[in-house]
Each structure stands twice: as structure tokens, then as C-alpha cells.
Amino acid sequence: MARDAPSVDAYGDGGFRLSGQRHEGSVLILQDVAQAWSVTRLSEITPQSLAPVLDLGPREVEFVLMGMGSVNALPPRAVRDALAAAGIGLEFMDTPTAARLYNLLTSEGRRLAAALIAI
Numbered sequence: 001m002a003r004d005a006p007s008v009d010a011y012g013d014g015g016f017r018l019s020g021q022r023h024e025g026s027v028l029i030l031q032d033v034a035q036a037w038s039v040t041r042l043s044e045i046t047p048q049s050l051a052p053v054l055d056l057g058p059r060e061v062e063f064v065l066m067g068m069g070s071v072n073a074l075p076p077r078a079v080r081d082a083l084a085a086a087g088i089g090l091e092f093m094d095t096p097t098a099a100r101l102y103n104l105l106t107s108e109g110r111r112l113a114a115a116l117i118a119i
Contacts, residue, residue: 005032005106008099008116015118016099028052029102029114031060039117042073047082053113054086060111063089067098067116095119 006029010017015024018034028037030052039049045066047054053061064083066075072094083090093101095116102114 005029006034007103007106008114011095011099011116012119016116024118026118027114027116029116030056032106037115037117039115041117042068042075045075045079045115047078050079050082050115053088053115054082056113058087061088061113062111063091064113064115065098065102065105066090066092067095067114068092069095069117070119072097 006018008016008018009020015022016027017023018027023034023036026037026039027034037049039045050064053064068075072092075090075092080090092098095118098114098116102112102116105112
């Protein structure tokens, strides 16, 4: 069943176009709502930066789809450990791939959060 998640229409130039609206900077999409995410690079991803996701827990979020920027990179150990301890899965890849996969997965009605670093 499809949800009312925003679609990622475009990315680049330091932001995203989500369902036709421009969002500057990185975004965190949680429970079908996009919000600004202060993270601009890998070193800024912390359990605290993902607190809204961790607070919801696995009943609301199956996994986090993390767009790591222009290239794929392993999220910090503290982030991986915090998500594992909360029972929330993690998939990470470069932001362009994550944006395309996000659209596909939300069209299937998956309960995921997207944490996308702007490029």
C-alpha cells in the first residue's frame, strides 16, 4: 500500500526537490514528513543527529536509508551500534542511489526513514 511520502524529484546544487518543493541542504524524511537535517558530511552523522529516528523505534521505522553524499561511505560505528541496539536496520549508499531507492521503497509502503546528505 502506497503512503503519502514525499517523492525525491531531484537532488544536487546543495539540496533536493521533494514533491515539487525545493529543500536546501540535507534532509531527514521520517513518517512521510521531510525536515531539514543539519548533517553536511559523514563526520557529522552521530546517534544524536538520528535521535528522531531512534526515538520512534522499530515499530515505526524498519530501517534508515542513508545517503552518504556523492560517494558511498561506512557510517560511524557509534551510529551503526545505536541503530542496532534500537532494533532499526541500516542501508547506506551514495545520495543519488539512495534517492532513487527511497522512491521505490516508499511506493511499496515500506516504513523507512531517509537521511540524505545534500550534494
